[in-house]
Amino acid sequence: MDHAAEAHRTDLMTITRFVLNEQSKHPEARGDFTILLSNIVLGCKFVCSAVSKAGLAKLIGLAGEINVQGEEQKKLDVLSNEVFIKALISSGRTSILVSEENEQATFVEPSKRGRYCVVFDPLDGSSNIDCGVSIGTIFGIYLRKDDSEGTLNDVLQPGKNMVAAGYCMYGSSCTLVLSTGTGVNGFTLDPSLGEFILTHPDIKVPKKGKIYSVNEGNAKNWDEPTKKYVERCKFPEDGSSPKSLRYIGSMVADVHRTLLYGGIFMYPADKKSPNGKLRTLYEVFPMSFLMEQAGGQAFTGTGRALDIVPTTIHQRSPIFLGSFEEVEEIKSLYAAHESKTL
Numbered sequence: 001m002d003h004a005a006e007a008h009r010t011d012l013m014t015i016t017r018f019v020l021n022e023q024s025k026h027p028e029a030r031g032d033f034t035i036l037l038s039n040i041v042l043g044c045k046f047v048c049s050a051v052s053k054a055g056l057a058k059l060i061g062l063a064g065e066i067n068v069q070g071e072e073q074k075k076l077d078v079l080s081n082e083v084f085i086k087a088l089i090s091s092g093r094t095s096i097l098v099s100e101e102n103e104q105a106t107f108v109e110p111s112k113r114g115r116y117c118v119v120f121d122p123l124d125g126s127s128n129i130d131c132g133v134s135i136g137t138i139f140g141i142y143l144r145k146d147d148s149e150g151t152l153n154d155v156l157q158p159g160k161n162m163v164a165a166g167y168c169m170y171g172s173s174c175t176l177v178l179s180t181g182t183g184v185n186g187f188t189l190d191p192s193l194g195e196f197i198l199t200h201p202d203i204k205v206p207k208k209g210k211i212y213s214v215n216e217g218n219a220k221n222w223d224e225p226t227k228k229y230v231e232r233c234k235f236p237e238d239g240s241s242p243k244s245l246r247y248i249g250s251m252v253a254d255v256h257r258t259l260l261y262g263g264i265f266m267y268p269a270d271k272k273s274p275n276g277k278l279r280t281l282y283e284v285f286p287m288s289f290l291m292e293q294a295g296g297q298a299f300t301g302t303g304r305a306l307d308i309v310p311t312t313i314h315q316r317s318p319i320f321l322g323s324f325e326e327v328e329e330i331k332s333l334y335a336a337h338e339s340k341t342l
């Protein structure tokens, strides 16, 4: 059944029902994850509504600006951050929160503490808000390592230790893509019901793709393997058709397209930014987790992205992710480059 037909079914699978079904396969599950997720979903619904009203409500603007009512306006990313932090704390299921918007991690007070740690970017791509381009929330979830009150080490874990990851894209529709480690599923918000409905079950990224996605304005500073890969996209050596370039400049939208249509998304290292631009914990890890769960790969230029052991919460990492075969090609270019330079 295609996705459109799926949306017209009457046995609506809401995200809550879906997660409850999944959790019921684990007899030890205590319902904590379902409660945590429903608070993330609440945050996404709030941000979705705020983003769609942004132009009208004049929510957009510099933090600190005063609106006509004399109230201070909040930038959407500041507002989104507050909503997520409050929803996650009041879930009573989290210990440590790391947000792109906050320099320090948030340690939840003992009376509200729970077993999970959430790393997130409340509104990624927010420089695109003013022109109506799709933006999104990205999140990853860890289980606290032990029963202690929680330390920074609980979030400085490699991405492969995440128990779930996802993103919500605020675009022509509001789409939440989630993995709890058993594949990837996509849900679309039905505004009339206020519910996310399963519309994209068991997403698999095509094995090969015809699209590459990168900020080519940085090409001057790229390393040899990246230059060579992009050159091959344009002038294939095997006589095949050149790939198409698509770059929105909003990670959630670029990764969403890559997941559905195949291809490769990259934000490589370059001479000016030796670690690329994207943040390891709450951008690179969740998207790499989803891509692997959908049958693709995620590579940093030196190894598997999900193997990185972060040492600081806001560190960055280069990333190449997408269709299995595209990432395989960039991996072999790096391997060849390395053996040449040894």
Ligand code: AHM
Pocket (backbone or CB within 6 Å): 100, 121, 123, 124, 125, 126, 127, 215, 249, 250, 251, 252, 254, 277
């Ligand atoms: P942000 O977290 O400040 O919004 O920046 C992250 C965004 C990503 O969404 C996108 O992939 C990338 O930055 C675009 O960067 P560039 O403008 O350098 O191409």
Ligand code: MG
Pocket (backbone or CB within 6 Å): 100, 121, 123, 124, 125, 283
């Ligand atoms: Mg970001």
